[in-house]
Amino acid sequence: MKIAVIGAGYVGLVSAACFAELGHEVVNVDNDRAKIAMLEQGQVPIHEELLPELLQKHRGRGLRFSADVRQAFSWCEVAFICVGTPPSPNGEADLSYVEGVARELALALKGHTVIVEKSTVPVGTCEAVRRTMLLHGADPRDFSIASNPEFLREGTAVSDFLYPERILLGVSDEESRKKLSAIYMPLLDGSYYERDDAIPGPTRPARLLVTSVRSAELIKHASNAFLALKISFINAVSTVCEGVGADVRQVAEGMGADSRIGPRFLTPGIGYGGSCFPKDVLAFRSVARSVGYDFQLLTEVMAINESQKERFLAKVREALWTLRGKKLAVLGLAFKGGTDDVRDSPAIEVVRRLLQEGAHVVAYDPAAMEKAKALFADGEIAFASDAYEACTGADAVLVLTEWQSFLELDLLRIRGLLKLPILLDGKNVFSTGVVEKAGLLYCGIGCEGSAFPLHAPFSQVSEDRSEMAEAGAQVAGEFTSALQALSQ
Ligand SMILES: NC(=O)c1ccc[n+]([C@@H]2O[C@H](COP(=O)([O-])OP(=O)(O)OC[C@H]3O[C@@H](n4cnc5c(N)ncnc54)[C@H](O)[C@@H]3O)[C@@H](O)[C@H]2O)c1
Structure with a gap:
C-alpha cells in the first residue's frame, strides 16, 4: 500500500x-x-x-x-x-x-x-x-x-x-x-x-x-481520561495513606490484584503529564460541555493532579525548611522514564516552582536534557553530566522521573556527595529500606518514611555494599515489572 x-x-x-x-x-x-x-x-x-x-x-x-x-x-x-x-x-x-x-x-x-x-x-x-x-x-x-x-x-x-x-x-x-x-x-x-x-x-x-467514526474518536478520549483518572485515584489514596500511616505501595498491590481493577497506573507520584493526558482530559471535558454535560469527575481528576505537585513541594519545604539559596539536585526532567519528551512534564513544573522559591537547581536526565535546556533561560538552572555530579554539594536530591537507570545508582556514593542526606522521591522509584540503608533520609509518596522529621536511623545505616546491592537488585526487579505496567 x-x-x-x-x-x-x-x-x-x-x-x-x-x-x-x-x-x-x-x-x-x-x-x-x-x-x-x-x-x-x-x-x-x-x-x-x-x-x-x-x-x-x-x-x-x-x-x-x-x-x-x-x-x-x-x-x-x-x-x-x-x-x-x-x-x-x-x-x-x-x-x-x-x-x-x-x-x-x-x-x-x-x-x-x-x-x-x-x-x-x-x-x-x-x-x-x-x-x-x-x-x-x-x-x-x-x-x-x-x-x-x-x-x-x-x-x-x-x-x-x-x-x-x-x-x-x-x-x-x-x-x-x-x-x-x-x-x-x-x-x-x-x-x-x-x-x-x-x-x-x-x-x-x-x-x-x-466501530463508527464517532465511536472511535470518543474511545480514544475516554481511554486517556480514564487512565488519568486511575492515576489521580491512586494519588488521592496516597494522601489518605500518609494520613493514616498505611503504605500506598501495599495498598496499590492489594487493589491491583483484583482483575477488575488491574495493577497498571496505580503508581502515585507528582502527577501525570506529557503531551497527551493533560490536554486530552481537558478536551474531553470540553466535548462533554458542548453537549450540555458537566463532567465534574474530570474536573476533580485535574484538581488532584495539580495538588500532587503542591504536596510534593510541601514535602521539600518540610525537609529543608526554607528553599532560598539551597542547592537541589534534580534527577529526571522528562514527563516519564524512557522518553526525552518534556512537554507538560510535572518535573519541569516542580523545577520552576523551586526556582521561584529561590533554590538553585542542578538537573540531570538520561535523555531529556537537550529538550529541557530549551525551556529555561541561560543559567536559570545548571545541567550535570550525570547524577553524581548533580548531587555534589546539594542540600537534597529530588527524583522527579521514573528512569530505570536511577535504580542502578550507588546510593552510598550519593550520600557521600550530598551536603545533607535527604532523598525526596516524587515517583516512588526507590524503596524506603534501600535508601535508608544507604544512610539517606527518605521521603516518597504515600509510604513509610514520608513524614519529616524522619525516623531515619543513622545509627542503623548499613555500610555493607553487598547488602545494599542485594536489596537494590530486588527492588530493580520489582521496578522493572512496575515500569512495564506503568506507561502513560
Ligand atoms: N505522543 C504520544 O505519545 C501520542 C500517543 C497517541 C496519540 N498522540 C496524538 O497524536 C498526535 C500527534 O502527537 P505527537 O506527539 O506525535 O506530536 P508532535 O508535536 O511530536 O508531532 C506533530 C508533527 O506534525 C507536524 N505538522 C504540524 N502541522 C503540519 C502540517 N500542516 N503538515 C505537515 N506536518 C505538520 C509538526 O511539525 C510536528 O513534527 C496528537 O494528537 C497526540 O495527542 C500522541
Whole structure:
C-alpha cells in the first residue's frame, strides 16, 4: 500500500517507520523542513527505543521523508494525519493543524484516497475534515474519511505499535475498512510475528475493533481520561495513606490484584503529564460541555493532579525548611522514564516552582536534557553530566522521573556527595529500606518514611555494599515489572 503519514513527531515518525516495517511504501511528510533534513541525513529527532534501528533499516527503501505535502497526497492511496492537537486557552483541542492538512489534501488529491485521522481529536473532527475538504473543492467521490486512533506510549512506542492490544478502526464505508485492514493485516493475522527479522515482542495477534467514526474518536478520549483518572485515584489514596500511616505501595498491590481493577497506573507520584493526558482530559471535558454535560469527575481528576505537585513541594519545604539559596539536585526532567519528551512534564513544573522559591537547581536526565535546556533561560538552572555530579554539594536530591537507570545508582556514593542526606522521591522509584540503608533520609509518596522529621536511623545505616546491592537488585526487579505496567 502507498501510504503518506503527515507529521513526523512521536506518533507520525513511529507510525511511518512501522508501516514500512510491515512492508508498505511510505512517505513521511512534515512541514518542519529542518526535521525532514535531519531525518534524511539519518538523524533521529526523538529518543525512542528501537526507532533508530527501524529508520536505519527502511530509510531510502520503503520509507522516504519529504516536506512536500501536496506531492505526497497526490501519490498515496491512504493518508494518515498525525499532526499535533495541542490545547487552546479555553481547554478545547486546537485543531488548526488538522484543518491545515485538510485544506492541502483537498487541493492535492488524485484518485481515490482514504484519509485517516490518527491524531487524538474530539468527536466530530473527521466530519469537520470532510466538510473542509468539500468546501475547498474536493470531489466527494475522491476520498473517504476514517478514524484510527493511536494508543502507543512514548518510551515503548515501536513495540506498542507492532504489538498493539487493539487496532481501532472507525469507518463509514467498506473501502476504508478494507484498506485499513489490509495495512494492518500482518499484525492481525500474525504473519509479521513469524518473520525472522521481526522486532521481538510479546507475540499476540492484535484484536481488531471496527466501530463508527464517532465511536472511535470518543474511545480514544475516554481511554486517556480514564487512565488519568486511575492515576489521580491512586494519588488521592496516597494522601489518605500518609494520613493514616498505611503504605500506598501495599495498598496499590492489594487493589491491583483484583482483575477488575488491574495493577497498571496505580503508581502515585507528582502527577501525570506529557503531551497527551493533560490536554486530552481537558478536551474531553470540553466535548462533554458542548453537549450540555458537566463532567465534574474530570474536573476533580485535574484538581488532584495539580495538588500532587503542591504536596510534593510541601514535602521539600518540610525537609529543608526554607528553599532560598539551597542547592537541589534534580534527577529526571522528562514527563516519564524512557522518553526525552518534556512537554507538560510535572518535573519541569516542580523545577520552576523551586526556582521561584529561590533554590538553585542542578538537573540531570538520561535523555531529556537537550529538550529541557530549551525551556529555561541561560543559567536559570545548571545541567550535570550525570547524577553524581548533580548531587555534589546539594542540600537534597529530588527524583522527579521514573528512569530505570536511577535504580542502578550507588546510593552510598550519593550520600557521600550530598551536603545533607535527604532523598525526596516524587515517583516512588526507590524503596524506603534501600535508601535508608544507604544512610539517606527518605521521603516518597504515600509510604513509610514520608513524614519529616524522619525516623531515619543513622545509627542503623548499613555500610555493607553487598547488602545494599542485594536489596537494590530486588527492588530493580520489582521496578522493572512496575515500569512495564506503568506507561502513560
Ligand atoms: N505522543 C504520544 O505519545 C501520542 C500517543 C497517541 C496519540 N498522540 C496524538 O497524536 C498526535 C500527534 O502527537 P505527537 O506527539 O506525535 O506530536 P508532535 O508535536 O511530536 O508531532 C506533530 C508533527 O506534525 C507536524 N505538522 C504540524 N502541522 C503540519 C502540517 N500542516 N503538515 C505537515 N506536518 C505538520 C509538526 O511539525 C510536528 O513534527 C496528537 O494528537 C497526540 O495527542 C500522541
